[in-house]
Amino acid sequence: MGLVNSLNRPDANATGASVFTTELGAKRLELLLELVPTASVIGLLINPNYQGAVAEAAAVRAAARESGRQILVLHASSEREIDAVFEGFAQQHIDALLIDADALFVSRRDHLVALVARHSIPAIYDLREFAAAGGLMSYGTSLTDAYRLVGGYTGRILKGAEPAELPVQQAVKIELVINLKTAKALGITVPLPLSGRADEVIE
Numbered sequence: 124m125g126l127v128n129s130l131n132r133p134d135a136n137a138t139g140a141s142v143f144t145t146e147l148g149a150k151r152l153e154l155l156l157e158l159v160p161t162a163s164v165i166g167l168l169i170n171p172n173y174q175g176a177v178a179e180a181a182a183v184r185a186a187a188r189e190s191g192r193q194i195l196v197l198h199a200s201s202e203r204e205i206d207a208v209f210e211g212f213a214q215q216h217i218d219a220l221l222i223d224a225d226a227l228f229v230s231r232r233d234h235l236v237a238l239v240a241r242h243s244i245p246a247i248y249d250l251r252e253f254a255a256a257g258g259l260m261s262y263g264t265s266l267t268d269a270y271r272l273v274g275g276y277t278g279r280i281l282k283g284a285e286p287a288e289l290p291v292q293q294a295v296k297i298e299l300v301i302n303l304k305t306a307k308a309l310g311i312t313v314p315l316p317l318s319g320r321a322d323e324v325i326e
Contacts, residue, residue, distance in 0.1 A: 130291040138289040140272040142264035144224035145175035149186035155247045162218035169223040209238045224249035254300040261300045269294035298322040
């Protein structure tokens with residue numbers, strides 16, 4: 124995104140923590156298909172204004188080809204466009220949905236989860252907070268872990284450390300969260316091997 128020259132040497136008055144987002148798109152597809160193996164058409168909701176959207180779409184498409192599934196990329200860069208995407212679901216025969224990692228979608232978390240529930244579509248998100256809000260499943264970086272890293276750096280900077288000399292840290296804790304209540308509402312039985320691998324099961 125151009126905020127720093129490199130993760131190891133920011134060389135700017137900025138540093139912090141980087142999280143895995145778009146890199147996990149293909150894995151999210153794999154987990155979604157493990158939960159909904161009969162899904163043949165998968166929707167991928169992305170914000171085209173987000174820099175990582177193109178890379179994630181390419182990775183998910185490649186993974187879908189290997190599994191013999193069709194990916195339908197859906198674009199939304201505002202709440203109005205999100206609503207329009209869901210209005211067209213009936214005509215597109217989408218069996219399951221991936222929600223891209225994007226600040227717009229995070230800020231509309233409750234709205235998105237409600238829309239997905241209204242259309243009874245199995246969906247996977249990037250953050251635990253979506254599953255906690257009623258989403259079916261999430262797989263992505265732990266925000267708690269990322270915030271802990273940022274908090275540590277904040278303390279060091281307040282004590283006089285130069286941001287340019289602090290390497291950007293990578294938040295590496297990845298968590299899988301499954302909401303069993305939502306799965307039951309969708310008529311989905313979560314396979315024991317999948318629930319056994321989950322970091323958290325919400326009941």
